[in-house]
Amino acid sequence: MSPLTFGQFLGVQLNEGFPLIWHIVLVEDRFGRAFGNALPRVNDNQFVLGKLIGSGGFGKVYRANMQSDASTVAVKFLRKAFWQNEDARLSFVREIGIASQIQHPGVIRYLGYGKSPHGGPYVICEWIDGCSLRDVVIPAGVL
Numbered sequence: 001m002s003p004l005t006f007g008q009f010l011g012v013q014l015n016e017g018f019p020l021i022w023h024i025v026l027v028e029d030r031f032g033r034a035f036g037n038a039l040p041r042v043n044d045n046q047f048v049l050g051k052l053i054g055s056g057g058f059g060k061v062y063r064a065n066m067q068s069d070a071s072t073v074a075v076k077f078l079r080k081a082f083w084q085n086e087d088a089r090l091s092f093v094r095e096i097g098i099a100s101q102i103q104h105p106g107v108i109r110y111l112g113y114g115k116s117p118h119g120g121p122y123v124i125c126e127w128i129d130g131c132s133l134r135d136v137v138i139p140a141g142v143l
């Protein structure tokens with residue numbers, strides 16, 4: 001049997017139930033390379049969480065520092081409200097699976113993933129010291 005891809009593996013981590021694992025295998029078949037590249041697993045004791053930076057539809061984003069080299073990263077946790085929601089978990093997995101394969105200076109690099117002691121999945125990505133698009137667009141008056 002071939003090794004689990006990232007999407008499959010995270011599906012196992014997130015769900016621990018057969019139907020979702022099977023669903024993700026099917027999703028991978030359909031989208032081909034969508035989950036092709038594995039990200040490393042990063043345990044929560046490998047970084048120190050800092051302050052909450054922001055939140056989006058699916059998750060909350062914290063600033064954090066890696067224990068290994070003190071580099072600053074962003075850690076995005078799936079909202080607790082979605083832990084039991086299969087569609088939300090799949091969207092989270094899909095977003096990470098696809099985005100982690102894009103290598104472009106304009107796209108955030110995903111560095112790893114894990115599962116918090118409380119059971120929620122998270123993804124670690126490079127820290128971007130920027131501002132929101134709103135801060136750029138509103139002063140300029142145009143998009």
Ligand SMILES: Nc1ncnc2c1ncn2[C@@H]1O[C@H](COP(=O)(O)OP(=O)(O)OP(=O)(O)O)[C@@H](O)[C@H]1O
Pocket residue numbers: 053054055056057058059060061074076108125126127128129130
């Ligand atoms: N890599 C990062 N570096 C620095 N800040 C970040 C990073 N990722 C997210 N943030 C901050 O956290 C906020 C929320 O990010 P998030 O990715 O959850 O937003 P979103 O794309 O609107 O969410 P979703 O995809 O869940 O709808 C962002 O608006 C930004 O301020």
